[in-house]
Amino acid sequence: MAEVMAGPAPYVYVATRLRVRKAKLLRPEEYLRMLNMSLPEITRYIEELEYKTEIDELSPSFSGVDLLEVALSWNLAKEYQNVLALAPGTMHAFTAAYLRRWDIANILTVLRGRTQGFGAGKIKEVLIPAGSLDRAALDRLVTEDSPERIVEGLRGSHLYPVVTRELSAALESGSFARLENELYKQYYADLVRVARSGIKGGYEFLQYIQLEIDITNLQNLWRLREGGATEEVREFMISDGRIPVDELDRVARLDSVDEIVDSLKKRANLEPLREAIEELRCGCPVRQVESRLTRFKLDLMDRMSRRYPFSVSPVLVYLERKRYEVYNLRAIARGKSANLAPERIQEYLVI
Amino acid sequence: MVDVSTAVMTVEMIEASQAGLKAVGAGLAVGLTGVGTGIAEMSIGAAAVGATAENRDLFGLALIFTVIPETIVIFGLVVAMLLLF
Numbered sequence: 001m002a003e004v005m006a007g008p009a010p011y012v013y014v015a016t017r018l019r020v021r022k023a024k025l026l027r028p029e030e031y032l033r034m035l036n037m038s039l040p041e042i043t044r045y046i047e048e049l050e051y052k053t054e055i056d057e058l059s060p061s062f063s064g065v066d067l068l069e070v071a072l073s074w075n076l077a078k079e080y081q082n083v084l085a086l087a088p089g090t091m092h093a094f095t096a097a098y099l100r101r102w103d104i105a106n107i108l109t110v111l112r113g114r115t116q117g118f119g120a121g122k123i124k125e126v127l128i129p130a131g132s133l134d135r136a137a138l139d140r141l142v143t144e145d146s147p148e149r150i151v152e153g154l155r156g157s158h159l160y161p162v163v164t165r166e167l168s169a170a171l172e173s174g175s176f177a178r179l180e181n182e183l184y185k186q187y188y189a190d191l192v193r194v195a196r197s198g199i200k201g202g203y204e205f206l207q208y209i210q211l212e213i214d215i216t217n218l219q220n221l222w223r224l225r226e227g228g229a230t231e232e233v234r235e236f237m238i239s240d241g242r243i244p245v246d247e248l249d250r251v252a253r254l255d256s257v258d259e260i261v262d263s264l265k266k267r268a269n270l271e272p273l274r275e276a277i278e279e280l281r282c283g284c285p286v287r288q289v290e291s292r293l294t295r296f297k298l299d300l301m302d303r304m305s306r307r308y309p310f311s312v313s314p315v316l317v318y319l320e321r322k323r324y325e326v327y328n329l330r331a332i333a334r335g336k337s338a339n340l341a342p343e344r345i346q347e348y349l350v351i
Numbered sequence: 352m353v354d355v356s357t358a359v360m361t362v363e364m365i366e367a368s369q370a371g372l373k374a375v376g377a378g379l380a381v382g383l384t385g386v387g388t389g390i391a392e393m394s395i396g397a398a399a400v401g402a403t404a405e406n407r408d409l410f411g412l413a414l415i416f417t418v419i420p421e422t423i424v425i426f427g428l429v430v431a432m433l434l435l436f
Contacts, residue, residue, distance in 0.1 A: 009397035016401035024405070 010088040011310045017086065018318040024050070025325050028351040034332050035342035042333060043068055051075050065337040066125070072326045073128045077102075079322055080130035087315055090201045094312040097194045098319065100158065102131035104183045107159055108176055110141050110150055115171070133157070147171060162186050185238055188213055192240045204311035208304060213241035214273055215297045218264075218280065219290050221248055226286040243267050257281060272300045287347070294350050298324065324350045377431035384427025391420035 026049070034042050046068070047055045054071035062070055080099055087095045106127050113123035120142045127142075129135040137153075144150045151167055154160045166179040188209065195206035220236050233252040237245040247267050251260045257280065264277045279292045301320060305313035328349045335345035399413035 007393060009393050012394045012397040013401040016398040017405050020402050020405035020409075 008310055011091060014086050014088060014091060015310050015314040018083065018314050022314075022318045022321055025321055026328070031328055031332065031349055031351050032346070034329075035345055037336075039064060039068075039333065039336045042329075042336065046071075046329065050079075054078070065333050068333040069330060070125050072329055073126065076322065076326045077128050077130045077135075080319065083315060083319065087312075090199045091312050091315060093199060094194065094201070094205045095315050095319075096132065097191055098316060099131050100190070101184075101187055102128055103133050103157070103159060104131075104180070104187060106131065106133060106138055107141075107150075107154065107163065108180055108183070110138070111147055111170075111179075112176055114142075114144075114150065115147060115174075158190065159183060159186075181236060188238045188240060201311050204304075204308040204313055208301065208313055208316055210240065210242050211270075211273065211300055211304070212297065213238045214243055214268075215276060215293050217241055217243065217245075217248055218276065219293050221252055222280065222286050222289050225252055242270060242273055257283065272303070276300065291348075291350055294324075298350070373434045377434045380427040380430040380434070381424070382427075384424045388420045388424045391423070392417060395420065 034045060037045065043055065051071055054074045055067065058067055058071050058074070080102070084092065084095055084099060106129065109126055110123060113126075123142050124139065127135075127138050129138050133141075141150050141153045144153055147167060151160070151163050154163060162182050163179065166182050170176045170179045191209045192206065195202045195209055217237050221233060224230060224233055224236060230252040234245060234249045237248050239245050243264060244267065247264070251263045254260050254263070261277055261281050264280075265274050268274045268277055276293060276296050279296055280289060282289065282292065284292070298317075298320060301313070301317045305311075305317040307313075328351065331348045332345055335348070396417050399409075399417045402409045403413050
């Protein structure tokens with residue numbers, strides 16, 4: 001009732017707040033400046049920004065690159081939970097569904113960490129409790145002594161059916177790659193279901209999700225092609241995108257990049273997606289193609305958030321931009337600690 | 352043959368009715384422009400509060416944007432005054 005009385009005002013309020021937050025994120029020239037700084041200088045520089053609380057809190061326990069990494073993870077989790085608390089009505093439902101990807105990342109980290117014999121403390125450092133599983137739930141899972149017990153701890157969660165189905169095969173093969181694929185497929189299927197469930201604003205959310213699915217599929221297709229695994233394309237593709245999985249499977253077997261691009265463009269019924277496909281023609285190495293596509297995806301999402309200013313789009317754009325800010329800062333920190341040249345680190349940045 | 356007293360009464364009634372309609376018009380001019388201003392300020396105000404919550408420096412600018420629709424209600428007030436005086 002309160003929501004009906006308030007009209008669009010809560011949506012306008014949240015969308016504006018997140019637009020201001022997006023404007024406060026680091027700009028490309030700031031990353032480039034950081035490339036010429038030492039690690040302690042970078043830490044000090046970041047401390048003056050939004051990461052002060054986390055760095056101050058964690059500096060007695062960590063130092064160097066670990067301090068930066070843990071502070072970034074904590075800040076990201078805090079920020080995401082804050083956005084979730086701000087989002088009203090349908091925006092909240094969509095944002096919560098979108099943030100469930102962090103549950104997948106966390107569960108896989110816990111399972112991989114435990115099977116490889118890492119201690120609970122080390123695993124906790126890299127978890128980012130930004131999804132529906134909070135820090136307390138993840139702490140409980142980390143202390144479990146076997147993968148089976150970790151999965152039992154997930155009973156009642158949306159991940160449980162897929163993890164139970166795939167766990168034994170993953171443990172037998174020693175690789176969680178298939179489990180990861182299945183979890184992400186389920187995640188995107190859930191998102192599309194939520195978008196199509198008739199909740200107001202679902203159309204805009206669906207546009208956003210389909211764009212993400214298409215770009216992820218293109219990135220995976222390029223990776224598989226590079227690795228010569230064109231037979232397995234169907235298994236790795238996510239359905240519900242604008243380009244059908246059959247088409248992706250077919251084009252993966254074509255030899256020429258131009259042929260692939262032309263065929264995909266014929267099936268893409270959206271101009272921005274056709275522009276994204278055109279990016280593949282650059283003839284650059286797979287990592288560069290991936291990063292070009294990611295940049296393109298972020299630009300498209302920005303455009304979409306301007307077209308639907310009071311939908312869930314500005315929220316999701318901020319979440320993605322923030323994720324890549326943390327990703328970039330982590331890349332710079334890790335690159336610096338490994339004494340990589342600034343030009344080399346710059347190749348990994350999404351700016 | 353029209354009765355003079357009836358004619359006087361009719362003129363008085365018409366004058367009273369005119370004054371009443373002017374008052375109603377003035378009321379509508381202020382009331383409806385007030386509602387219009389409120390609707391216009393709803394989104395601007397929400398955005399202004401959102402922007403100020405994130406960045407205090409935007410307060411002055413946000414306040415100016417928020418009060419711009421107030422001009423509509425001022426027009427209504429001017430029209431009401433012209434009607435009444």
